[in-house]
Amino acid sequence: MFESIEHALSSYVPQLIGQQRHFSVLIPIILIDQEPHLLYEVRSQNISQPGDTSFPGGAVEKGETFRQAAVRETMEELNLSRQSIKVLGELDYIATEQVLIRSFVAYLPHVAIEDIDVNEEVDQLFTIPLRYILQHEPVYHSLDLSIRHPQDFPFDQIPNGKQYPWRKAQHLIPFYELKDHFLWGYTASFTSQLSLFLKENQLF
Incomplete structure (x- = not known):
């Protein structure tokens, strides 16, 4: 029996426990006056988290990989061709009990921000020089999360009730801290991780 368990585990891919929804984002880099900038979206009023800052991305559809989802969502939101997106590789991901979000860094060659025709999910675009991100760390603020139990919670089945x-x-x-835009939460986390990765590998 134990040999059979070992054999089955040898080909098993561990998963995060829970019923997460799978999402994927692209972290786009474009050149402005030959200087690399990170490209951000301001979400429109027609979708969730309106007015928030995000990277292009969305839910992973059945039958596609996280990478394919990131590219597809970017093509749809920014109306870009596949040839306009050069994926450089995968960065760090975020996992909670509710969501799994993987991120991919990409270079958008020959793309000028003023020529991008966004779809209805995007209100506007803006960029931040990569140099600024490397020189400025995010400020962390804490949020206390409270625990609420429903009336039928089985306290009798745990020690000390x-x-x-x-x-x-x-x-x-x-x-x-930006003058004209918001940058916080998951998008700020991905931004910070890219900065940390570039610094640790002395790539900028």
């Missing part, structure tokens, strides 16, 4: 010492949850949220 209602006096069980639940761990207090605290969520650290990164914020970049």
Whole structure:
């Protein structure tokens, strides 16, 4: 029996426990006056988190990979051809009980921001010089998360019942201080990770 379990585990791909929705984002880099900039979207009022800053991306559809989803969503949101997107590789990802978000860094050769014709999901575009991101760290603010139990929660099935010492949850949220735009949360996290990766590998 144990040999059979070992054999089955040898080809098993571990998954994060939970029912996460899968998302993928592209971190686009464009050149402006020969200087690399990160390209951001401001989400339109027609979709979730209106007015927020994000990278192009969205839900992974059945039958496609995370990378394919990131490219497809970018093509749709920015009305770009596949040839306009050169994926450089995958960066870090975010995983919670609710979502799994993977990120891919890409260069958009021969793309000028003023020529991009966004779709209805995007209100506007803006860029931040990559040099600025490398020189400025995000500021982290904490958010205390409270625990609420429904009336039918089975306290009788856990030690000490209602006096069980639940761990207090605290969520650290990164914020970049920008003059005219918002940059916080997951998008700020991906931005910070790219900056950290470039610094650690002395690539800029």
